[in-house]
Amino acid sequence: MNKYFGVLFLIAFLGCKSGDKETNKVGEISQETLAKHIERLASDEFMGRMPFSEGEDKTVRYLEEEFSKLGLSPGNGESYFQEVPLVEITGTVSEKMKISSPKGDFDLNFFKDFVALTLKPEDSVGLENSELVFAGYGIVAPEYGWNDYDGIDWEGKTAVVLINDPGFATKDSTLFKGNEMTYYGRWTYKYEEAGRQGAAGVIIIHETAPASYGWNVVQSSWTGAKLNLESDAPVADIQGWVSQDAAKRLFDASPIENKNFNELALEKDFKPIPMGMKASVEIKNEIKRNTSKNVIALLEGTTRKDEYIIYSAHWDHLGIGRPVDGDSIYNGAVDNASGTAGLLAIAEAFKKGPQPERSIVFIAVTAEEQGLLGSAYYAENPVFPPENTVANINMDALKSPGKMKDLTITGFGHSEMDQYATEIAQKQGRYVIPDPAPEKGYFYRSDHFNFAKIGIPALYASGSNEGFDIGADSIKILNDEYSANKYHQPSDEYDPETTDLSGVLFDLQLFYEVGLQLSTENTFPKWNEGSEFKAARERK
Known part of the structure; x- marks a missing residue:
């Protein structure tokens, strides 16, 4: 299918869904919860959240405690952790x-x-x-x-x-x-x-x-x-x-x-x-050989508990490294305290809102910054059967400076997850566009890629092009400034006085409602013809 498929297909899809069971009420994402977790995870206390460090120990224990407080079950048997065996090589060149x-x-x-x-x-x-x-x-x-x-x-x-x-x-x-x-x-x-x-x-x-x-x-x-x-x-x-x-x-x-x-x-x-x-x-x-940890929590479904919707975000960043302007802690506030905090905020919304019929899984994966290693290990050693996994919704580097008119979908055209996202985006008064810079290969640069490789349809999206109150040209300047001066730099820090989280909250609400919609259905979203990931699903 052409990635820019037409309006008629979308209308037909939404029309056929109108007869499905509707969710009359939904939970709400808490901005207070989101801000609290971003500020904590991006603080110097967590030392840049590098795997194999004291920062990892603090991070995974924090996530375990917060998932437990919410009443979510351990996702890997009796444990919240999936051990990921890694080798650390510190090379002097x-x-x-x-x-x-x-x-x-x-x-x-x-x-x-x-x-x-x-x-x-x-x-x-x-x-x-x-x-x-x-x-x-x-x-x-x-x-x-x-x-x-x-x-x-x-x-x-x-x-x-x-x-x-x-x-x-x-x-x-x-x-x-x-x-x-x-x-x-x-x-x-x-x-x-x-x-x-x-x-x-x-x-x-x-x-x-x-x-x-x-x-x-x-x-x-x-x-x-x-x-x-x-x-x-x-x-x-x-x-x-x-x-x-x-x-x-x-x-x-x-x-x-x-x-x-x-x-x-x-x-x-x-x-x-x-x-x-x-x-x-x-x-x-x-x-040094050691094990890092994916953190996995489970909210069991009410009627189809053996079918799973996975929310993912990577908890790691670059730790302590070369000083830049006297700062050596790479805090990773946007990348990816934002997404990790989003997991906790969405989990809270599911607990407070209507209970899902399918099970909801929250996975905070390790070592994304080292080459998507935590999600790669999960894909090779899945805790939940891929054939029973409905979809993946991945969150990475959420930084919208205010509510955005657009929802930009990276990998647009691959699967029916586009239509689920479009339905909720329209309710929010937003329009949907494909990634305007597909040459940058963002579809291959975050953890949803490893879920897609084993056939699980994935949604990776965020508002990033045009705000309700900020024009596209100004948004581009802000995005370029982040890429040039903050991405993978110690300056990626959280300042509660200057950071506007309303756009991140808007995106998280959409992700939550997409998962909630999926949790009430008895069908699985499909890969589109022409997607290289379709064959992996059909082999399951």
């Missing part, structure tokens, strides 16, 4: 990445020019004179007839790749998904594919527009302790990024004649290009 080239040797400087990490739990991991090979976008996509790794034995070599995918670069709607990022464009995919190809290293070239964030975000997110699930999947020894300026130095130093690497990468018959230079870098590791 050599200050220089040494580049040898026929045009002269030079160094790239750690943090300024490059960042690097390893997922291999070994004391020391590195590249030693590893041949650099430009691998285009680093994509192997048989359905598009695309293979950027073809024709090279990758053992011992390092792939240098572009971020995003060819559709973004060309805006050609017939190439991949045009301006909409596919999973092939995500950094996670590029690291995974390099491992599958047997490369020793993989280096992504950063560019702000196709990455959708600045070099400062790469610096803050790819340094310090890193977590990963224990896995037998192949991984490259070194995973890294280089700045655009550093990439230019590499290309300028390459002896090959055609320097227009970006254009070369857009050719469908592209083949990997040896760059004629070698790289050396080393990482010395401190390794």
Whole structure:
């Protein structure tokens, strides 16, 4: 189905639902509850909520206590916790990445020019004179007839790749998904594919527009302790990024004649290009194995208790890191104390309002900032059967500055969850739009993605385009300011004197009412034709 499906389909859907059982009353989300939990979770007391830290202990105990106070049952047997085994690797990267080239040797400087990490739990991991090979976008996509790794034995070599995918670069709607990022464009995919190809290293070239964030975000997110699930999947020894300026130095130093690497990468018959230079870098590791925790609470349904609606939000942030303007605590007020507080506020509304016929599950997942690890572990080890899970409603980084006219749905067109959200949005006097920046790949950047991968239709939305009292141009300025100066920075803090939560409350009320509507029905929302997640549901 075309993602911008027509009004007639929507009217038909809403019309057929009018005969369903209606909920005559609904609960209300409490702004006092929301504000209280955001302020507490984003306080310095919780130390940036980093997994494997004192901040984690405080956070998960707080959530356990609050769910218990509300009268929700433990969601994992007799426990509120699902243990998530992780390995923490704190790598000390050599200050220089040494580049040898026929045009002269030079160094790239750690943090300024490059960042690097390893997922291999070994004391020391590195590249030693590893041949650099430009691998285009680093994509192997048989359905598009695309293979950027073809024709090279990758053992011992390092792939240098572009971020995003060819559709973004060309805006050609017939190439991949045009301006909409596919999973092939995500950094996670590029690291995974390099491992599958047997490369020793993989280096992504950063560019702000196709990455959708600045070099400062790469610096803050790819340094310090890193977590990963224990896995037998192949991984490259070194995973890294280089700045655009550093990439230019590499290309300028390459002896090959055609320097227009970006254009070369857009050719469908592209083949990997040896760059004629070698790289050396080393990482010395401190390794710690431990278990982090997903926090799970259950409100049992009245009549169909074996069918589940899951609300999710990640409780973690980046902990204590490099100081910025003298502040080293990455509090994560918007990202994602807002969503975690939203779980508690919605749980309270369900307890006070009409009781759901289906069971409602609240999952605060760990290690989203490390690569959606908590939700990935849940997807691999589900507590509630996926085939009995009706839908997922995910909340991440809610920051609307006042009530918003729009409800922007990320992944619009994938499933009937769009129509459920539209019905409630219309009651609120709002209009629904698809994500206006699909090139940023937000559908693959939060925990709903892992629920979708196992076939569970997911809603990921928020008001973000136009306010009732604030115009779209002003909203864009505020969003850009957050992305540039607060996202993954210590400045993402909560100030009760200046923060307007009315828009977040508006969104939460919609999420609550979508779940309440689903809880009264006996059907499951469907994936639309053309969604890559439809097959996973049909296999259940």
